[in-house]
Amino acid sequence: MQERSALLQSLHDTIKRLNDGTDxxxxxxxxxxxLLELRDEDEHLYLEVLNDLSPELRAQVIIExxxxxxxxxxxxxxxxxxxxxxxxxxxxxxxxxxxxIEDVDEDVAEELLQNLPEEDRHTLQALISYGDYEAGSYMQxxxxxxxxxxxxxxxxxxxxxxxxxxxxDSVYQVYVINHRNKFLGSILLEDLILIGPNVFYxxxxxxxxxxxxxxxxxxxxxxxxxxxxxxMNVVPVIDAKGNLIGRIxxxxxxxxxxxxxxxxxxHLAGVNEEAEQEESLLRIGRHRAVWLGVNLLTAxxxxxxxxxxxxxxxxxxxxxxxxxxxxxxxxxxxTQTLTVTVRQMALxxxxxxxxxxxxxxEVLLALLNGTIFAVAMGLIAWFWFDRAMLGVVIGMAMVINxxxxxxxxxxxxxxxxxxxxxxAIGSSVLLTTVTDIVGFFSFLGLASIIxx
Numbered sequence: 431m432q433e434r435s436a437l438l439q440s441l442h443d444t445i446k447r448l449n450d451g452t453d454x455x456x457x458x459x460x461x462x463x464x465l466l467e468l469r470d471e472d473e474h475l476y477l478e479v480l481n482d483l484s485p486e487l488r489a490q491v492i493i494e495x496x497x498x499x500x501x502x503x504x505x506x507x508x509x510x511x512x513x514x515x516x517x518x519x520x521x522x523x524x525x526x527x528x529x530x531i532e533d534v535d536e537d538v539a540e541e542l543l544q545n546l547p548e549e550d551r552h553t554l555q556a557l558i559s560y561g562d563y564e565a566g567s568y569m570q571x572x573x574x575x576x577x578x579x580x581x582x583x584x585x586x587x588x589x590x591x592x593x594x595x596x597x598x599d600s601v602y603q604v605y606v607i608n609h610r611n612k613f614l615g616s617i618l619l620e621d622l623i624l625i626g627p628n629v630f631y632x633x634x635x636x637x638x639x640x641x642x643x644x645x646x647x648x649x650x651x652x653x654x655x656x657x658x659x660x661x662m663n664v665v666p667v668i669d670a671k672g673n674l675i676g677r678i679x680x681x682x683x684x685x686x687x688x689x690x691x692x693x694x695x696x697h698l699a700g701v702n703e704e705a706e707q708e709e710s711l712l713r714i715g716r717h718r719a720v721w722l723g724v725n726l727l728t729a730x731x732x733x734x735x736x737x738x739x740x741x742x743x744x745x746x747x748x749x750x751x752x753x754x755x756x757x758x759x760x761x762x763x764x765t766q767t768l769t770v771t772v773r774q775m776a777l778x779x780x781x782x783x784x785x786x787x788x789x790x791x792e793v794l795l796a797l798l799n800g801t802i803f804a805v806a807m808g809l810i811a812w813f814w815f816d817r818a819m820l821g822v823v824i825g826m827a828m829v830i831n832x833x834x835x836x837x838x839x840x841x842x843x844x845x846x847x848x849x850x851x852x853x854a855i856g857s858s859v860l861l862t863t864v865t866d867i868v869g870f871f872s873f874l875g876l877a878s879i880i881x882x
Contacts, residue, residue, distance in 0.1 A: 448487055466499075500530045500531060512527075564646065565650050569676035569678055570677055571676045576607075576631050582627050582628075602618065604619065605666055613672055613673065614635050644656060646668070651686075653665055657678075657683050663683075732757075739875070742874055755824070757865060757869040760828075760832055761866070763799060764836070765858065768839040768843065768857055771840045775847060789840050800830075804825035819880055820881065
């Protein structure tokens with residue numbers, strides 16, 4: 431009890447310092463983590479502490495909280511209060527908050543929007559209208575720009591005013607535009623401070639500036655690739671006419687990379703990412719059970735293949751001992767190929783034109799590894815059971831199965847992508863089915879022909 435009281439007192443002291451502006455070291459993420467621990471113990475107290483935060487800090491903390499917390503948040507705060515919180519956030523975070531609320535209750539999200547000033551409402555409605563995988567849905571409209579006929583010194587003085595008014599943060603470059611708002615290029619601030627204050631931006635544009643930008647309708651994965659390939663912390667966003675309309679900042683790019691990697695990991699395991707964030711064990715279990723049910727059906731299919739050779743197995747017990755080795759090697763080899771292929775596809779290293787080359791490479795690798803391990807396992811089986819032909823059978827079966835693993839490990843994700851299906855979803859289940867059936871059929875079939 432004393433420890434709990436001390437923790438609460440420490441939390442209240444931290445919040446007081448944050449609200450007063452005297453604590454510049456504690457990040458909203460840290461407050462969100464503490465609140466999550468408190469939520470597990472006492473939800474009422476958790477909401478009470480959240481309510482004690484200043485509106486600006488409260489909004490930043492809510493953004494850091496996982497999506498499953500938003501249902502209780504919209505029950506605790508009125509749409510008018512939520513609108514006040516939204517108004518304190520940068521536009522990309524404000525749009526994210528509205529989307530999260532919309533997922534829980536569309537009526538509350540609409541009422542929230544109606545409580546915002548007209549200009550903010552139109553801006554956020556435009557942002558949330560973009561698709562989940564479009565660059566515009568991650569865009570922030572606050573940015574630092576300069577007109578082509580403006581002097582460097584004048585723009586820097588204007589930046590100081592914007593920073594003092596807290597209208598801008600995380601400024602890394604200036605975006606140069608003409609009087610029709612057309613994007614001409616960007617210049618890093620660290621380069622800008624080395625330039626004389628009386629130099630016009632028109633001169634800098636003529637000398638050459640970074641003109642890389644993305645359109646608001648571009649796939650967000652392409653934005654991540656551009657940011658990675660060109661070492662850009664922030665990526666400018668333009669419309670179809672080339673007008674500057676926003677930017678995608680580093681924190682969003684990092685979040686997208688993490689989400690993409692997490693999603694691939696979940697999908698390869700046949701797990702639903704959104705379902706895993708549910709609090710109900712029944713809901714989580716139901717989503718996992720879908721792929722487990724599919725896996726059960728594929729396992730039955732493999733067992734049926736084994737059943738075709740029951741006489742062969744009864745005649746030679748050694749086959750039952752060695753059979754799992756063939757399937758296991760094929761499964762592991764296939765998983766290697768599948769993981770590499772899916773990852774390279776996600777990074778954009780494999781396109782439709784590269785499919786043939788990818789298949790050839792994986793088949794050659796499978797043939798090489800298959801030959802090496804076939805010889806090794808063949809010798810082991812020969813000395814283990816004192817039958818040379820048994821070693822030949824398992825060696826041949828292993829080569830066949832590893833070839834199938836390499837071929838289908840690359841082919842399955844390529845076909846899924848062509849069908850506009852996420853290559854990570856279900857690939858592992860399909861591949862396991864192939865390697866099990868091919869492995870059992872080739873091993874037992876060869877044994878029936880050669881040994882009996």
